[in-house]
Every structure is written in structure tokens, then in C-alpha cells.
Amino acid sequence: MKLPPANSLIAYEAAARHSSLTLASRELGVTHAAVSHQIRQLESWLGLELFRREGRGLALTEEGRALGETLTDCLRQIETRCRSLRRAHQPGALTIASLPSIASRWLIPSLPDFQAAHPDIAIRVVYAHARDTLADLDADLAIALKEAKDPGLTSRRLLSRINKPVASPHYLARSGALGSPSEIARATLLHDEDPLHWLNWCRKAGVQPAPSMTGPIFQDFNLLATAVIAGHGVALCPVDVFAREIAQGDLVVLSDISILEDEAYHLVMPSWLPAEARLFADWLIGVMKSAARS
Amino acid sequence: MKLPPANSLIAYEAAARHSSLTLASRELGVTHAAVSHQIRQLESWLGLELFRREGRGLALTEEGRALGETLTDCLRQIETRCRSLRRAHQPGALTIASLPSIASRWLIPSLPDFQAAHPDIAIRVVYAHARDTLADLDADLAIALKEAKDPGLTSRRLLSRINKPVASPHYLARSGALGSPSEIARATLLHDEDPLHWLNWCRKAGVQPAPSMTGPIFQDFNLLATAVIAGHGVALCPVDVFAREIAQGDLVVLSDISILEDEAYHLVMPSWLPAEARLFADWLIGVMKSAARS
DNA sequence: GCTTCATGTCAAAAAATCTAACAATTCAGA
DNA sequence: TCTGAATTGTTAGATTTTTTGACATGAAGC
Numbered sequence: 095m096k097l098p099p100a101n102s103l104i105a106y107e108a109a110a111r112h113s114s115l116t117l118a119s120r121e122l123g124v125t126h127a128a129v130s131h132q133i134r135q136l137e138s139w140l141g142l143e144l145f146r147r148e149g150r151g152l153a154l155t156e157e158g159r160a161l162g163e164t165l166t167d168c169l170r171q172i173e174t175r176c177r178s179l180r181r182a183h184q185p186g187a188l189t190i191a192s193l194p195s196i197a198s199r200w201l202i203p204s205l206p207d208f209q210a211a212h213p214d215i216a217i218r219v220v221y222a223h224a225r226d227t228l229a230d231l232d233a234d235l236a237i238a239l240k241e242a243k244d245p246g247l248t249s250r251r252l253l254s255r256i257n258k259p260v261a262s263p264h265y266l267a268r269s270g271a272l273g274s275p276s277e278i279a280r281a282t283l284l285h286d287e288d289p290l291h292w293l294n295w296c297r298k299a300g301v302q303p304a305p306s307m308t309g310p311i312f313q314d315f316n317l318l319a320t321a322v323i324a325g326h327g328v329a330l331c332p333v334d335v336f337a338r339e340i341a342q343g344d345l346v347v348l349s350d351i352s353i354l355e356d357e358a359y360h361l362v363m364p365s366w367l368p369a370e371a372r373l374f375a376d377w378l379i380g381v382m383k384s385a386a387r388s
Numbered sequence: 389m390k391l392p393p394a395n396s397l398i399a400y401e402a403a404a405r406h407s408s409l410t411l412a413s414r415e416l417g418v419t420h421a422a423v424s425h426q427i428r429q430l431e432s433w434l435g436l437e438l439f440r441r442e443g444r445g446l447a448l449t450e451e452g453r454a455l456g457e458t459l460t461d462c463l464r465q466i467e468t469r470c471r472s473l474r475r476a477h478q479p480g481a482l483t484i485a486s487l488p489s490i491a492s493r494w495l496i497p498s499l500p501d502f503q504a505a506h507p508d509i510a511i512r513v514v515y516a517h518a519r520d521t522l523a524d525l526d527a528d529l530a531i532a533l534k535e536a537k538d539p540g541l542t543s544r545r546l547l548s549r550i551n552k553p554v555a556s557p558h559y560l561a562r563s564g565a566l567g568s569p570s571e572i573a574r575a576t577l578l579h580d581e582d583p584l585h586w587l588n589w590c591r592k593a594g595v596q597p598a599p600s601m602t603g604p605i606f607q608d609f610n611l612l613a614t615a616v617i618a619g620h621g622v623a624l625c626p627v628d629v630f631a632r633e634i635a636q637g638d639l640v641v642l643s644d645i646s647i648l649e650d651e652a653y654h655l656v657m658p659s660w661l662p663a664e665a666r667l668f669a670d671w672l673i674g675v676m677k678s679a680a681r682s
Numbered sequence: 683g684c685t686t687c688a689t690g691t692c693a694a695a696a697a698a699t700c701t702a703a704c705a706a707t708t709c710a711g712a
Numbered sequence: 713t714c715t716g717a718a719t720t721g722t723t724a725g726a727t728t729t730t731t732t733g734a735c736a737t738g739a740a741g742c
Contacts, residue, residue: 095402095415095467100394101730103466108389116688121389128731130690140474150688150739157473160660164469164540168462172397173389175458179451180434245539246458366454395699409720422700424721444708444719 098139105132106144107169110162113152171246174229178364178371181234186215188370191222191233195315196252196359199335201237204381208374215370228362234371235378236362248365250375252382253334255357257291259348260336264325272328272348275299282327283309286318291330291353299351335359337385392433399426400438401463404456407446465540468523472658472665475528480509482664485516485527489609490546490653493629495531498675502668509664522656528665529672530656542659544669546676547628549651551585553642554630558619566622566642569593576621577603580612585624585647593645629653631679 097103108118109129119126137144144158154162181189192201197219205217220233228236228247241249259278261269272278279301283292289311296303309327312318319336322329323344330353331345339345363375391397402412403423413420431438438452448456475483486495491513499511514527522530522541535543553572555563566572573595577586583605590597603621606612613630616623617638624647625639633639657669 095463097398097463097467098470099729100398104391104394114688124730125732126689127691127733131730134690140470142473147689148739150686152689157662161469161473164466164660168466169389169391172458172462173391175455176392176434179436179455366458368451393698410718418699419701420720421702421722425699428721441720442708446720 098136099132102132102136102139103165104169105129106136107162107165109133109152110144110154110158111166113154115152167245170229171244174244174246174364175366177229177232178234178366178368181368186370187218188215188235188374189218189220189233190235190237190374191220191226191228191231192237193224193239193315193359194221195319195332195335196237197221198316199319199338200253200381200385201378204378207381208377211377212370212373215374217374228364234363234367235375238360238362239357241360242362246365247362249360249362250379252359252361252379253332254355255332255359256334256352256355257295257330258333258350258352259295259328260322260331260333260340260345261328261348262323262325262345263343265327266346268325275301275349275351278328278348280304284318284321284327284329285309285311286315286330287311287313294353295330295351298353299349332359392430393426396426396430396433397459398463399423400430401456401459403427403446404438404448404452405460407448409446461539464523464538468538468540468658469660471523471526472528472660472662475662480664481512482509482529482668483512483514483525483527484529484531484668485514485520485522485525486531487518487533487609487653488515489613489626489629490531491515492610492613493632494547494675494679495672498672501675502671505671506664506667509668511668522658528657528661529669532654532656533651535654536656540659542657544655544657544673546653546655546673547626548649549626549653550628550646550649551589551624552627552644552646553589553622554616554625554627554634554639555622555642556617556619556639557637559616559621560640562619569595569643569645572622572642574598578612578615578621578623579603579605580609580624581605581607588647589624589645592647593643626653 105118105122105128108121109115112118112121115126115129115133119129122129133144142157143155144161145152146155181187190201201219205219209215209217220231222231222233222236222238224239226236226238228242237252239255261272261281266272269281272281275296279296279299285292293303310321312321318329319331321327322331323339328348332354333340333347336345340347361375361378363371367375399412399416399422402415403409406412406415409420409423409427413423416423427438436451437449438455439446440449475481484495495513499513503509503511514525516525516527516530516532518533520530520532522536531546533549555566555575560566563575566575569590573590573593579586587597604615606615612623613625615621616625617633622642626648627634627641630639634641655669655672657665661669
């Protein structure tokens with residue numbers, strides 16, 4: 095294998111990603127002069143221009159863009175691998191990043207079972223948001239909405255994200271039965287961060303959204319969950335996530351008209367996993383499977 | 389992005405690939421001590437052992453193997469990209485590595501058309517063997533038997549490799565018509581490097597291979613081609629490669645019993661191509677397509 | 683036209699990498 | 713069991729590379 099000087103590749107990758115020597119130098123913790131040198135070195139090794147210097151600011155050439163993409167891809171992959179190895183060495187410590195909904199409804203309640211079976215593995219759970227990637231989170235495993243396409247990462251489907259309107263029996267007792275979409279649309283609608291969800295549902299159900307569309311908006315999904323279980327109104331919830339509450343009659347599904355039926359919750363992890371993490375991943379998938387059966 | 393020292397990764401990759409510091413140091417053109425240093429550095433950055441030192445020789449730990457694989461993959465990808473960029477800069481010079489059969493039957497005969505349309509692009513054709521990879525060949529494009537699975541490489545199917553028995557009209561005039569498999573099996577069989585091909589064909593046709601199975605063996609496919617056209621005997625040839633000769637009656641297909649019907653010739657290239665190379669690739673695919681139609 | 687921001691350049695300083703020589707270990711064969 | 717060849721480990725010092733800091737240059741915005 096005959097590669098350009100490795101450090102020049104690192105420097106170039108950062109510079110290409112930022113389209114800026116200054117930002118790259120800041121990221122790398124060196125001066126801009128150092129980055130400039132490294133890039134010169136790479137350019138002279140390749141015998142071509144990677145940037146067009148345009149006074150203030152850099153513009154990537156076509157070749158530069160191509161190289162930058164490859165480098166970003168590959169380095170990110172290497173970074174992911176190094177991270178997971180590094181953590182793997184902390185014996186028996188495991189960090190799981192999870193969307194709040196799955197964390198509070200599935201992960202935390204089931205965790206004691208896992209702990210009982212593997213008391214030597216220390217589990218740490220951190221919140222993840224929909225946009226976070228595994229690398230950002232500094233976690234061994236992530237529960238996310240999107241499958242990872244990055245090579246070096248593997249995804250396993252956990253639960254469907256299919257959303258239907260649900261309410262508590264208490265609320266229904268007060269409001270009267272909500273049989274039809276138009277009755278639902280006139281109820282107190284509880285929103286998560288994205289008010290478009292109810293709007294989409296109404297459109298799909300073919301009903302006019304009522305003025306009360308401007309119901310309470312809950313930043314955290316778990317606040318919404320608490321509110322709907324407490325009987326504050328009707329919420330659009332992923333029914334698989336609330337399978338237990340629905341089975342026990344604490345929540346009632348009001349309609350089979352659904353949104354987000356094509357999305358799903360996924361477990362995202364590096365393709366190579368240390369033993370503890372693999373153990374945990376298999377266990378979690380098992381929990382979800384048996385839950386889906388029941 | 390937070391990566392270990394880049395040079396230590398390069399050194400480790402080579403050491404892991406060879407399972408040897410000495411071989412790695414030779415590849416990198418440094419002393420073994422230097423490689424040893426780099427690997428120590430990487431190990432201490434990661435906080436784990438990558439090798440178990442076993443007296444003479446190294447044994448990779450599980451973590452070491454995992455990291456080594458990722459690194460080899462990624463670095464190879466980067467190398468391919470750098471190579472193609474480097475060559476891209478040689479203005480208008482294009483190297484095509486081709487299997488001898490395609491080179492002499494399709495590439496060389498069609499090349500004048502391309503040259504006429506693009507007189508400024510200098511084409512260099514080199515021989516490739518079935519086992520060579522694009523990176524080994526130092527070429528912009530390769531015509532090979534296998535699709536490239538390496539990310540960063542793209543493959544396009546060119547021609548089927550389906551092989552059938554063919555002979556020249558002269559030979560048939562001398563030998564009499566060869567209508568049945570058993571008659572073919574008793575003819576003078578011309579072999580390429582792999583005598584198993586005729587054996588497989590006989591098995592498929594349900595006939596006993598004759599003692600004359602020990603016919604002439606031609607190292608280079610083009611020698612075989614010359615021999616069969618000159619009327620020396622019957623050869624198993626990829627009919628698509630000889631489409632022109634067959635259409636003009638210089639070769640006659642003796643049977644529809646075929647071997648290698650699932651294999652194909654492919655054009656293998658980096659996913660990103662300089663303009664000239666892309667031009668050539670599109671042209672070549674066009675030539676093959678129009679040939680297949682006629 | 684002046685200021686600001688970003689990159690380019692250079693020599694000197696700092697840091698890293700590498701080498702050379704020797705030690706230690708293993709393996710194969712005498 | 714001994715010996716020699718092959719391989720890795722270790723160290724201090726030499727070498728090379730990288731980085732810095734200070735200043736220069738050029739473009740965009742006011």
C-alpha cells in the first residue's frame with residue numbers, strides 16, 4: 095500500500111469538511127499554518143490542486159471534493175471502530191443511548207432482568223435525540239429512528255413507530271366515547287414537538303382539524319405520555335411503544351387510522367461489538383420480540 | 389473527529405496484515421523498531437493490547453483483528469482514490485487493464501473509433517489476469533471476470549462469459565460435421581489454461597471424455613483463439629467475445645450445451661472517475677451494447 | 683480607503699519519528 | 713542439548729517532520 099503522508103490526510107479531511115483552514119486548525123488544535131503546510135504536502139504528493147484559493151475562503155476542486163468525501167467516510171469508520179474498542183476495554187461498562195420514549199417505556203423497565211442475569215455489567219443509559227448519530231453520542235449502542243447506512247455500523251429493527259390516537263379510559267369517561275375521526279379531532283389533542291403529526295392524521299382521516307389543534311405541546315415525549323395516561327386528552331402515540339399500557343387497558347386506541355406506519359425504532363451498533371455489548375444487544379432484541387408476540 | 393495518531397494506524401495496519409513487525413517494516417521502508425514504537429503508541433492510546441507477543445511472531449487479539457480489518461478496508465479505499473486522482477492529473481492519459489481475450493477481440497479493434505472521436509486522450513492498454521485487482525494494476529479501468537465488491541469501486545457488466553464449443557469451417561470440412569456431443573468429445577479439443585473446462589463440458593453433455601482430452605494447451609487465450617480460427621480443432625470459447633467471428637461464419641458454434649453461463653466480463657472502476665475515464669467507460673459500454681444487439 | 687478576516691510564507695523551535703546496537707525469546711536442526 | 717537464524721523488544725541519541733509565531737498578502741464589507 096502506498097499512501098500519502100497520513101497526517102496530511104487527516105488535516106485535509108478536516109479542511110475539506112469545513113472548507114476552511116481556520117476552522118480545521120481549530121478542530122485539530124493546531125495553528126492554521128500547520129494545516130496549510132499539511133495540505134501543501136498532500137497536494138504536492140498527488141500532484142494536483144485540492145482547493146482553489148479564492149482570496150478569503152477555499153473552494154474545493156472536483157478532485158478535492160471526491161477525495162474529501164472518501165476521507166470523511168473512511169475516517170469516520172475508523173473513528174467509530176477505535177471508539178468502540180476503547181470503550182470495550184473498560185471492563186463491563188456499557189453505554190446505551192436511547193430515544194426518551196423507548197428508554198422510559200421499554201429499556202428502564204426491562205433493565206433489572208438484564209442486571210439480574212449479568213450483575214457484572216454496568217449499564218449507563220443516556221438520552222439521544224432523533225438527529226444524533228452513534229459517533230456523536232459516545233455510546234456503545236444507540237436506539238434511534240433511522241437505520242445507519244454507514245459501513246461499519248449495523249442496524250436491527252426493534253419496534254414499529256406506527257402512531258394511532260390513544261386516550262385513557264378516564265378521559266373517555268368524561269368526554270364520552272370518541273368513535274369517529276371527527277369526534278377525535280374535536281377532542282383535546284395533546285402534541286409532541288411536531289404539531290404536524292396531528293395535522294397529517296386529520297388529513298389522512300379526512301376531517302377538518304378543529305381550532306383546538308392548538309392544544310398543549312410537550313417537549314419531551316415522556317411528558318406527553320404522562321399527560322395522556324393521566325387523562326388530559328388524546329395523543330398520537332406509537333402503539334408498539336405503549337403495548338403494555340394498551341394491553342392492560344390503561345390506554346385505549348381510538349382509531350386504526352395511523353401515521354408514520356413506515357418508520358421504525360432501530361438498534362444501531364458498530365458491526366464489531368465487544369462481548370458485553372453483543373450480549374446486551376441480543377437480550378434487547380429478545381425483549382422486543384417477546385413483547386411483540388404477547 | 390478524534391482519531392489516534394495517524395501514522396500509528398498506518399503502521400498497525402501493515403503489521404496486522406502481515407502479522408509481523410519485520411514484514412511490515414519492510415513494506416513501509418523503515419526499521420522494525422519504528423513499527424514497534426508506532427504500535428506501542430496506538431496500544432497506549434486505545435488502552436488495550438492489539439497483539440499478543442508470542443516469542444517469535446505476533447498473534448492478533450480479537451480487538452486487534454477487528455481494528456486491522458477496518459483499517460485495511462478503509463486505507464485500501466483511500467489508496468484507490470488517491471491513485472485515481474493522481475493519474476487523473478496526467479492530462480488525457482488513460483490506462484486500461486484488460487483480460488487478453490477482451491483486449492484483442494473487442495478493445496483493440498474498437499479503439500480507433502474512440503481515438504478518432506477523442507484524439508487528445510492517450511490510451512494505454514495493459515494485460516490483466518483474472519486474479520489481479522484494480523489496485524494491483526495501476527490502471528484507471530479494468531476489464532475483469534469478477535465484480536468488485538470493494539466500496540469505492542463500481543462495476544458494470546459487459547459481456548456474458550458463456551462458453552460453447554466452436555470450430556472453424558475448415559476444420560469441420562476436414563473432420564466431417566460434429567453434430568452430437570459424443571462426436572465433439574472425440575474431436576481434437578483445444579484447451580485454455582484450465583483443462584477442467586472441457587471436462588466439465590463433457591460431464592454436462594453426458595459423454596465420456598475421449599483420450600484425446602490431452603490435446604494442446606494454450607497459455608494465452610489469444611493463442612487458443614488463433615488456433616481455433618486456423619482450424620486446429622474444437623475449443624470452448626465465450627461466444628459473446630467471438631460474436632463477430634461467429635456472425636461472419638469464421639467460427640461455427642457446434643452445440644448449445646454451455647459452461648460458465650453465470651459468469652460475465654465486467655468493467656471495474658473507481659466510483660469517482662476523471663472526465664476522460666468516464667468518457668471512455670461510457671463509450672466502451674456503448675460498444676458492447678450495440679455489439680450485443682447486432 | 684480602511685478594517686477585518688482568511689490564507690500564504692518563512693525561519694526557528696518543538697516534537698515526533700527513526701535508527702542503531704544490543705537484549706531476549708523462540709524455533710529448527712545438528 | 714546446543715547452536716544459529718529469525719523475530720520482537722528496548723534504549724538513547726540522531727534525524728526528520730511538524731508546528732509555531734510573526735509578518736505578508738489579498739479579498740470582502742463598511
